Amino acid sequence: MATDDQCIRMEQVCYTVGGRTILTDFDLLLERGVNRTILGVSGSGKTTILKLLLGLIHPQSGRILINGMEITGRPEAEYREQRKKIAIVFQGGALFDSMTVGENVGYRLFEEGRLSEREIEEIVREKLRFVGVEPALNLYPAELSGGMKKRVAIARALAADPEYIFFDEPTTGLDPIGVYNIVSLMRRLQEDGKTTLMVTHDLATAFATSQRFSLLHESRLAFDGDEEALKACPLPNVREFLQPTDASLFV
């Protein structure tokens, strides 16, 4: 069991937007060193969970704690420092259009202003080398493929050495080689001691990168446990989600 200062926690979180209930009494625990995936069908509110954990949006009720500090109900400026322990790889990469790949990756370091330009460039090159896109240093995001954008986004997430990295559908829209590259990168990050939280509906990627799983179904937590328990879970909505879909049936 992790102590409060070594985990991210959601307690009884309810979130409604435009009259639509996204989350009802949702609980989540992300312990340091235990990688987790939140599963759910498209549009079920998985990305909303990441945004709530980052304090980008606020729940109507419930508590969210990052390493023991409650962020709910506080102004953004108060938890900005705490949030720096987390990085996120957005679904589309969310790279800054007006900046080069190098400027994107070094963004947080430039903002903090603690390091010289030379030191930042060294870190940027190292991170880009890690994800395998160093030659793209001076290119703009518009010149990159989807897979490269995601790898640059991972490099940007790594640049400030966060404790936790969130992944929002990291393999969606990628070809099998792209998926393999991203999964390999995630596993290398985990070996380096980063804790990952991923939201996806891609079961293969989830099983390849996580030890714990949460299943979101109709705004509620339908399941929380490890892979073995998930596969053995008799609940109908869990079985339905895990049932493999054979596309050839439709041909």
Place this chain on the structure above:
Amino acid sequence: MQLASIDRAAIRFLAELQGFFALSGQALQRIFQRPWYYRDFAIQFDKLGFGSIVICFLTGLFTGMVMALQFMIQLKPFAATSYIGGMVAVTMIKELGPVLSALMVAGRVGSAITAELGTMVVTEQVDAMRVEGTDIVQRLVTPRLKAMLLAMPLLAIMTDGVSLLGGYLIAAGYGISPTMYLSSFTQFLFPIDYFEGLIKPLAFGGLITMIACHTGLNTGGGAEGVGAAAKRAVVVASVTVLMVDFFLAKLIVVFR
């Protein structure tokens, strides 16, 4: 049923207004706070200010010319064409220069700011910036506001100057000498009129930027949402410029 929808619309409007004033307050406060983001300020000043020179030049030139032409027709029967310079000057410096340049800038710059920020919102770039620890008001809004607060009065002065030149080109065709044209300025213009001609563009610049930024940062709904937001920003900014122009004019009349 109808009452409920009016109620909802009123609440939405008031919430929008509250959001606008909150964002404006934060942006103004951050003008005097670090980090300064000099590079962003310079880029925005270039895009918003220098980029609007041609459009304001043409607006000023042709408005000055048409004003002179119309005044000339009106003044000729009274043998008062010698007042043409003063009449063009007072109309342009107090009213048309600031208002027309602001309307041009609202169309060009307002839509550009909203589209840029709106695209950043829908592609999650703004969220990414926030996660990276950036104060988005300081980074995205304040440099644009500072650039416009500086650029808009300068653009209005240029529009005024060019319109006076345009007015003279027409007046000269009717035999008005440069001395006669210039000397009539002092008969119509007082120091408070120059003040009015400077304070208005300053206010318009701030309003256009804040309306565009607020609309952009509250964009939703993908590419279609960005287009709709840009259109809304231009309409709201243009109408607000005209409304605020009246109230500022009324206020200045009190102090005359």
